[in-house]
Amino acid sequence: MMAQQHASTPVVEGLFEIVAGTPKLIGSRCQACNNIYFPQSLSCRNPECRDKSVEQTFLPHCGTLYSFTVQRYQPPPLFRMDHWSPYALGLVDLGDGLQVMGMLTRIALDEIIIGMALKLVVEPLYSDAGIGEKLTYKFASAEGAWAG
Numbered sequence: 001m002m003a004q005q006h007a008s009t010p011v012v013e014g015l016f017e018i019v020a021g022t023p024k025l026i027g028s029r030c031q032a033c034n035n036i037y038f039p040q041s042l043s044c045r046n047p048e049c050r051d052k053s054v055e056q057t058f059l060p061h062c063g064t065l066y067s068f069t070v071q072r073y074q075p076p077p078l079f080r081m082d083h084w085s086p087y088a089l090g091l092v093d094l095g096d097g098l099q100v101m102g103m104l105t106r107i108a109l110d111e112i113i114i115g116m117a118l119k120l121v122v123e124p125l126y127s128d129a130g131i132g133e134k135l136t137y138k139f140a141s142a143e144g145a146w147a148g
């Protein structure tokens with residue numbers, strides 16, 4: 001029996017892209033001051049910057065955990081997720097002062113350590129028959145038994 005096929009698309013257009021099998025977050029880099037923004041920004045938000053024109057750039061694929069919080073209650077309906085269970089939301093340092101929020105995955109909640117090495121992965125967030133599968137980015141441990 002054939003499994004029914006649905007298109008898999010990012011939960012928000014322009015958040016990330018799979019480049020040669022590796023998921024990468026898409027940000028904006030200011031061509032004048034080199035500040036990087038994620039999610040993408042239409043112009044530089046640095047008040048001291050005069051040019052403000054930005055170009056699309058891929059963010060580093062790996063980072064370290066700067067801080068995190070555990071969501072133990074179900075978020076409001078606007079934030080959809082299948083198979084809901086408590087999860088960790090991390091603030092991940094990607095280098096050069098760039099920090100990105102993302103869900104942590106493939107790590108037991110009691111094994112999360114500030115400073116641990118993380119890598120970007122893409123996982124399904126929810127799906128339904130009308131729209132297919134929606135994907136989001138998450139951060140997984142870059143080393144140990146959970147790495148893959």
Ligand SMILES: [Zn+2]
Pocket residue numbers: 030031032033034035044045046049050052
């Ligand atoms: Zn700028």
